Amino acid sequence: MDFVARQTKLREHLATTRFDGLLISHLPNIRYLCGFTGSAGFLLMEESGGVFFTDVRYDTQAHDEVKAAKVVVARKSVLQCVGEWLSGRRKRARGWTFGVEAEHFTLADKKRLKDLLPSGTRLQAGPSVVERARMVKDADELRRIRDAVNLGAKLFDRAVEVMRPGVKEVEVAAEMEYAARRAGADEMSFPTIVASGARSALPHGRASNRPIEPGGFVVCDFGVILAGYCSDQTRTVWVGSVSDEARRAYEAVREAQQAAVDAVRPGIAVGEVDAAARKVLRKAGLGRYFTHSTGHGVGLEIHEAPRVAAGQQERLQAEMVITIEPGVYFPGKWGVRIEDMVAVTAAGCEVLTPTSKDFLAVQSS
Structure with missing residues (x-):
């Protein structure tokens, strides 16, 4: 990772703003800029x-x-250390304006830091650069x-292996998560969703103790974190004898998902990709x-x-990575969702998710 280039770009941007510095508090942003993976820290960029x-x-x-930044270790509160460090430059800092990440920096922390700073130093919402x-x-x-x-895609194979009527949703999720850890994943990207029957109509129906029953869909939405980066995938499986209605709904979602994938290209507004699926x-x-x-x-x-x-209205650019995940949900009955990750390329996009999207039914026996 080129942390020097990332910080240089940010400093060059700061030079075009009214801010004398930007205090980064959101840990993923800190990791992106300097490589720190721990759970406590602030990065002050000037x-x-x-x-x-x-x-x-x-x-x-x-x-x-x-990388590419001086490290200061606080013996007490990290925020207090930031304030004292800035106060130690009192003559230089007086009248300065520092940006904070308004979506991540709490009002309470802002007040605490403000109380530590020299009179006349301003804290304002910084840009989401x-x-x-x-x-x-x-x-x-x-x-x-x-x-x-x-790595994440392989977990679906394990889910299908253990998915049978009578098996609990949480048992399927546990098998997937164990397989992820054994394969080297840092952790799951989010709590694994295994939602069966009427619960498949819940877009974010986390795995429960409910046994899977025949005659319904099972939505599996899952992902891993590997070397700090996330995956996200959804596949939907039918259990038992298949009805024509269920197959039609599934095929409609698959067609909608493909239409959205086909729409992805540099320069298109993301709202148009959404419209293609709808x-x-x-x-x-x-x-x-x-x-x-x-x-x-x-x-x-x-x-x-x-x-x-x-x-x-945000327009896609080459090397962006997005999900495409339309779904339909019939409350009290069942739901279907299909999700891939795609990378925007100069000519369109590349589907990163390797798993088949063909209709899949797991038989009761």
Whole structure:
């Protein structure tokens, strides 16, 4: 990872703003900029360089991991250390304006830091410049994402192996998560979703103690974190004898998902990708059952910008990575969702998820 280039780009951006510095508090942004993977820290970026603050638990780790920034280890509160460090430059800092990450820096922390700073120092909401930089992945990030996607995809094979009537949803999820750990995953990207029967109509129905029953869909939505980067995939399986209605609904979702994938290319607004999926489902008479957005960015976090949703005007760029995941949900009955991760290329996109999307039925016996 080229942390020097990332920090240089941020410092160059700071030079064009009214801010004298930007305090990074969101841990994924800190990792992106300097490589720190611990759970406590702040990164202060100024035009002259960066300073990373953490506590004594991470003394050794910070000195091993942090690149292109000075490391300061707090003996007490990390935030207090930031304030005291800035106060020690009182003459220089008076009248300065520092940006904070408004979506991640709490009002309470802002007040505590403000009370520690020299009179006249201002704290204001800073630009979301790091999140915007993270939308476009570099070659190292794309490699890590591919590895995470490929590892995560193997978990579906294990799910199908153990998925039978009478087996509990949570038992299927446990088998998938155990397989992920054995394969080297850091952890799961999010709590594994295995939702069967009427629960498959819950878009985020986490695995429960409910036994799987024949005559319904099972939605499996899962992902892993590998070397810090996330995967995200959904496949839907039918259990038992298949009805024509179920097959039609599944095929409509698959067609909608493919239409959205086909729409992905540099320059297109993400709202148009969302519209491509909705058009297919409306034509099939299922439009009102598609109740969420079509996708989102993925990287160091499972949900990143851009949001692929109706009316969103962000335009795709090459090397962005997004999900395409339309679904239909019939409350009290069942639901279907199909999700792939795709990388935007110069000519269109590459589907990263290798798993087949053909209709799959697991028999009762």
